Amino acid sequence: MTRVAVIGTGVIGAMTAWRLALRGAEVLAFDAYGPGHDRGASAGESRIFRTAYKEGASYVPLLQRAEALWRELERGADAQLLTMCGGLTIGAHNNPDVAAVRRCAEDAGLDHEVLDTAEARKRFPQHRIDDGEVMVLDPAAGVLRPEPAVQAALRSAEAAGARILSYHPVTDATETANGWRITSNDTTFDVDHAVFAPGPWARQLAPLRDLPVQARLITAYWFAARDVAAHSPESLPIAIRRHPEAGFSCFPALDGVAIKIVPHHLGWTDLEGPDDLPRTSTTDHARAASAAAARLLPGVTPHPMRTGTFAEGFTPDDHALLGPLPGHRRATVMTGFSGHGFKLAPAFGEIGADLALTGGTSHDIATLDPNRFPL
Ligand SMILES: Cc1cc2nc3c(=O)[nH]c(=O)nc-3n(C[C@H](O)[C@H](O)[C@H](O)COP(=O)(O)OP(=O)(O)OC[C@H]3O[C@@H](n4cnc5c(N)ncnc54)[C@H](O)[C@@H]3O)c2cc1C
Incomplete structure (x- = not known):
């Protein structure tokens, strides 16, 4: 053995x-x-699972294998880990990530929908959509615990x-x-x-x-939803939001109170090492996250009620x-x-x-x- x-x-x-x-x-x-x-x-x-992958169609077989293994783990451990609530990529129709998700779905023959501005506003009013913005909906996406x-x-x-x-x-x-x-x-x-x-x-x-692995800080913020049912996984897919003023990943309310966002547009701060992880964010970072929520998430109180800081290893x-x-x-x-x-x-x-x-x-x-x- x-x-x-x-x-x-x-x-x-x-x-x-x-x-x-x-x-x-x-x-x-x-x-x-x-x-x-x-x-x-x-x-x-929470963590995002998605199959129409902006990082490239070459990942799709691996993602499909991962989904099957998540289900095997759930059965064996008697745990609910992956909720397939769908996934949105939101931004201008020519935004590189929006285009990349569409390309991946088309190249890999994945089910997907492209919602124009009017349809996006009607179906998912939890997101504020500017003129000219679209949503790509990936049904094979969801939220992991x-x-x-x-x-x-x-x-x-x-x-x-x-x-x-x-x-x-x-x-x-x-x-x-x-x-x-x-x-x-x-x-x-x-x-x-x-x-x-x-x-x-x-x-x-x-x-x-x-090895070229840099420890970096990633910060998550929770914002109370005014209508929690409208922000729960039954109503709100996970989302990757791209916008000239802000960008974040967005997770439906799992705790019956708040949605979570992880701002991307503020970048990731290098850490000396994970043991130097600060336990909360700076005021400037929180203010910028608050501004992103105020601008793009009309159904939340745009002041973080909870903050989480995490360390991740990045390669070049x-x-x-x-x-x-x-x-x-x-x-x-x-x-x-x-x-x-x-x-x-x-x-x-x-x-x-x-x-x-x-x-x-x-x-x-x-x-x-x-x-x-x-x-
Ligand atoms: C805030 C945030 C949001 C993210 N969002 C997503 C997402 O939506 N979807 C997605 O797919 N991915 C996401 N990621 C990325 C994903 O979560 C990570 O890539 C993944 O969790 C990495 O896991 P890991 O096991 O490599 O690292 P870790 O979870 O950090 O585990 C490493 C472990 O090694 C242990 N360890 C280290 N050194 C030693 C030692 N010398 N002796 C003993 N133990 C040691 C540590 O204690 C630790 O438990 C996100 C990451 C962060 C931080």
Whole structure:
């Protein structure tokens, strides 16, 4: 039986541990914190799932595989994780992201609708639509629940035989003649293969020190909806909003009170490391988020009632690093998901398990090759 250490159990490591355990590996899954914690990238109440992908039609098979695996995880763990409420991309008809979503849907033959300005205003008055703006509706989109998802994956991994070692920071990982020696809480563990899934902490682990992964701050804001039913997933799809004055992703109200937005137009602030994550936003950032809500979301009270700050690892081209760890044997790296990793996590977990157990995968992951950047 292959003994595999998974280092980091955010959504990526949790899914990898699950897929490895199902395939009979002896899994040791380490995390410095507890399952579903809020210090990294895999928390904050909601995540977008979408299939018509502005990042390119080449991702569609992976997204469809991820959707099937989300359903498998839900069945096995008796949890509701993915609600298919549809997804909107909103902006001027010639906005690059609006055009890219349409192109992806057309290239991949996906169901979709393009709503002109009048139709968009009629169907989704929760968004303020300027003259000339359109909506692209992707029915194969929805909202994921991040914390329960991580916990469900780890529960399923454990049920399949994995050891989940929470509150076990890995302080050393050294390559040996036959694998890796992992040190945590003053104990060493010898394994045949190491899967490094440390999210934004990547460069703090010596074997990953030279990888181009920058920890950045992403801030989310919750705004109380005046008519909650009209802003719940039954009525309001997830949305990617593009506008000359603001841009954000928008999530329906899951808590019976407020919708969430993650402003994109304000950029992401570099962090020295995830441990420097501030616990709230600056006044200027909150004011700008408030202005975006006031301008584009007419049904909310445009002052944030809740703020969440999260750390994510970004690469120079915003595509993840997923493959054999450069310069080492018997090691896989999965990091730098650059704000996109959650929806695809079960498919990435399957790929991580493929790489750890067979050294290859049938999924096309050429664009994610960790060797594409000079070290
Ligand atoms: C606010 C926000 C909104 C987002 N929105 C979306 C979205 O809508 N849709 C989407 O698909 N994606 C989205 N993303 C991106 C997605 O959430 C991330 O890509 C994904 O969660 C990355 O997961 P991860 O497991 O790589 O990292 P993390 O969740 O950060 O997990 C890494 C884990 O490794 C552990 N760790 C690190 N170092 C060590 C060590 N030495 N020893 C032990 N444990 C260690 C950490 O404690 C942590 O638990 C968003 C991200 C953020 C932050």
